[in-house]
Amino acid sequence: MIGRLNHVAIAVPDIAAASDLYRKTLGSDVSAPEALEEHGVTVVFITLPNTKIELLEPLGEESPIAKFLEKNPDGGVHHICYEVDDIIAARDRLLASGARVLGSGEPKIGAHGKPVLFLHPKDFNGTLVELEQA
Numbered sequence: 434m435i436g437r438l439n440h441v442a443i444a445v446p447d448i449a450a451a452s453d454l455y456r457k458t459l460g461s462d463v464s465a466p467e468a469l470e471e472h473g474v475t476v477v478f479i480t481l482p483n484t485k486i487e488l489l490e491p492l493g494e495e496s497p498i499a500k501f502l503e504k505n506p507d508g509g510v511h512h513i514c515y516e517v518d519d520i521i522a523a524r525d526r527l528l529a530s531g532a533r534v535l536g537s538g539e540p541k542i543g544a545h546g547k548p549v550l551f552l553h554p555k556d557f558n559g560t561l562v563e564l565e566q567a
């Protein structure tokens with residue numbers, strides 16, 4: 434069911450400083466920040482030869498990553514995103530297996546303009562999993 438690794442996301446307290454680190458210290462191309470109000474985050478993407486790194490900064494009072502950053506003030510790996518061919522079929526198979534799909538269970542449009550879903554970290558070895566429609 435899961436396919437390519439679409440991205441690895443890192444939550445950061447200061448996305449400008451983290452972007453500079455990746456741009457200057459690690460010599461990578463970093464996209465311009467994009468505020469995703471619906472998701473409560475500001476994101477930038479670092480495109481690598483085989484996947485992407487997503488840097489996330491909390492946006493607004495209700496950001497879903499605020500608590501994560503309280504626990505990890507320097508930041509940390511927040512989630513991994515796998516691609517799936519059919520996100521509805523994947524969701525239904527996961528629900529049937531007893532896995533928890535976060536939110537309403539209906540996919541939202543993510544940072545790449547594709548439908549995404551999130552699976553509870555406690556069901557996947559302490560790792561927040563995002564699925565993105567390929």
Ligand SMILES: CC[C@H](C(=O)O)C(=O)SCCNC(=O)CCNC(=O)[C@H](O)C(C)(C)COP(=O)(O)OP(=O)(O)OC[C@H]1O[C@@H](n2cnc3c(N)ncnc32)[C@H](O)[C@@H]1OP(=O)(O)O
Pocket residue numbers: 442469472474476487489497498500501510511512514535536542543544545549551553554555559560561563
């Ligand atoms: C979609 C746009 C963009 C894209 O790629 O296109 C993005 O990826 S946006 C990313 C930001 N959005 C989300 O993360 C949405 C899904 N996340 C959530 O709904 C919450 O973050 C949730 C429910 C995973 C955790 O929320 P919160 O921290 O407020 O809840 P708890 O403190 O109750 O956590 C429960 C339990 O899970 C552990 N936890 C929390 N976050 C993570 C994490 N990122 N990785 C691993 N484990 C995590 C937390 O420590 C709690 O464990 P416990 O042992 O009970 O303390």
Ligand SMILES: [Co+2]
Pocket residue numbers: 440442487512514563
């Ligand atoms: Co993501």
